[in-house]
Amino acid sequence: MTRLLFLIALLTQLPGVLCTVSREGEWTVFEGKSITVPCHYKPEDTLNVKYWCQGSIYDFCSSLARTDNQDTAPSSKARITIADDPTQHVFTVIMHELKEKDSGWYWCGVEKGGIWSKDSAMSIYISVIQGISVENNEVSAEEGDSVTVQCQYSEKHRKDEKRWCRSGHVRSCSVTNNGTFLSESLLISDDGKDTVTVTMRQLEMRDAGWHLCGAGEHQVSVNVLVTPRSTKAAFGIKTQPSLTVPSGKASNSYLLQCLLTVCGALIFLLIAIMGTRRIMGGFKLTDF
Numbered sequence: 671m672t673r674l675l676f677l678i679a680l681l682t683q684l685p686g687v688l689c690t691v692s693r694e695g696e697w698t699v700f701e702g703k704s705i706t707v708p709c710h711y712k713p714e715d716t717l718n719v720k721y722w723c724q725g726s727i728y729d730f731c732s733s734l735a736r737t738d739n740q741d742t743a744p745s746s747k748a749r750i751t752i753a754d755d756p757t758q759h760v761f762t763v764i765m766h767e768l769k770e771k772d773s774g775w776y777w778c779g780v781e782k783g784g785i786w787s788k789d790s791a792m793s794i795y796i797s798v799i800q801g802i803s804v805e806n807n808e809v810s811a812e813e814g815d816s817v818t819v820q821c822q823y824s825e826k827h828r829k830d831e832k833r834w835c836r837s838g839h840v841r842s843c844s845v846t847n848n849g850t851f852l853s854e855s856l857l858i859s860d861d862g863k864d865t866v867t868v869t870m871r872q873l874e875m876r877d878a879g880w881h882l883c884g885a886g887e888h889q890v891s892v893n894v895l896v897t898p899r900s901t902k903a904a905f906g907i908k909t910q911p912s913l914t915v916p917s918g919k920a921s922n923s924y925l926l927q928c929l930l931t932v933c934g935a936l937i938f939l940l941i942a943i944m945g946t947r948r949i950m951g952g953f954k955l956t957d958f
Contacts, residue, residue: 696795700803701770702825702864707763707794709778715790719781720754720761726775728791735763768798800824802888810895816871819883819892822864827885832866834858837880837891870894 699705709720719738725731735742735752744753744764754761765772773796780790802823811817821832828848834856835843844851844858846866851858855877857869866885870877878896882889 696797698797698799699768700822700824700864701768701798701800702828703768704764704766705768705796707765707776707778708760709763709792710760711780711790713759715780715782716756716759718783720752721779721781722750722752722763723777723779724774725777728777728779728793731775731777737761765796768796770798770800772796773798800826800888802827802883802885802890804883804890804892807891808893808895810897811873812897813873813875813899815873816869817873817894818870819868819881821866821868821883821885821890823866823885823888825864827888828862828864830886832858832860833882833884833889834868835882835884835889837882843884 697705697707707722709722711718711720719736721733721736723731723733735748735750737752737754740746742748742750742752744751749766751764752761761778763778776794776796778792778794782789802821804819804821809817809819823830823832831845831847833843833845844853844856846858846860848860848862850860855871857871858866859869860866866883868883873894873896875896875898878894881892881894883892884890
């Protein structure tokens with residue numbers, strides 16, 4: 671009996687045990703960024719107050735935003751705001767300028783308004799981390815064109831140098847520190863807030879391969895694909911042969927040949943006309 675009571679007491683300390691919830695999972699976001707969390711509810715709860723609270727145990731979580739509090743309305747300048755959309759049956763929570771200390775359990779809650787009615791709630795774990803990331807780990811372009819990669823970094827790396835390296839070649843790194851690096855084939859631009867943009871220009875086939883976008887001790891890999899430059903022949907387009915005009919002695923020979931051809935044509939035409947007249951003159955009206 672003692673063991674059973676101990677087990678019950680232990681279970682009540684776990685997230686989500688003190689009320690019926692559906693766990694949404696873990697959300698990860700860089701420090702300094704914002705996060706938007708949609709919380710869905712049932713149509714019958716449309717008129718009820720919605721709220722956002724923090725804590726590993728729901729019954730003891732600390733309220734951070736409520737739909738009946740103007741201080742956390744979307745129009746306010748609060749770091750955490752909440753907005754209800756009754757037509758979609760969802761309320762949205764936005765947390766700005768997140769810090770690592772903000773990591774933890776959060777709850778989407780809907781008040782039921784009765785002493786015997788338990789609020790509806792859903793638990794979410796938000797993990798605020800340091801690092802760098804890219805939206806797409808693979809980019810491609812034709813030979814001679816340009817390709818651009820945007821690397822997002824956390825608040826910790828705002829003042830760190832940003833680098834673009836050829837994977838496996840430590841000495842190939844191009845570096846910028848809150849500014850711009852420019853060369854004939856590479857442009858690195860750091861906005862000093864959360865994004866460094868890398869543009870590889872006039873791509874060559876040898877530029878293909880894995881590269882690294884880094885900030886501080888963190889880095890992320892990007893595979894750059896370079897395809898051969900397409901030609902008209904590759905698309906089945908036929909070109910007409912160009913007319914070239916000879917020069918020098920060849921030009922004189924060409925002109926002489928043209929004159930002889932024209933003269934020959936004129937002589938042939940003259941002979942044909944004279945022959946036609948003789949034939950016509952040999953006939954008499956009495957022959958008809």
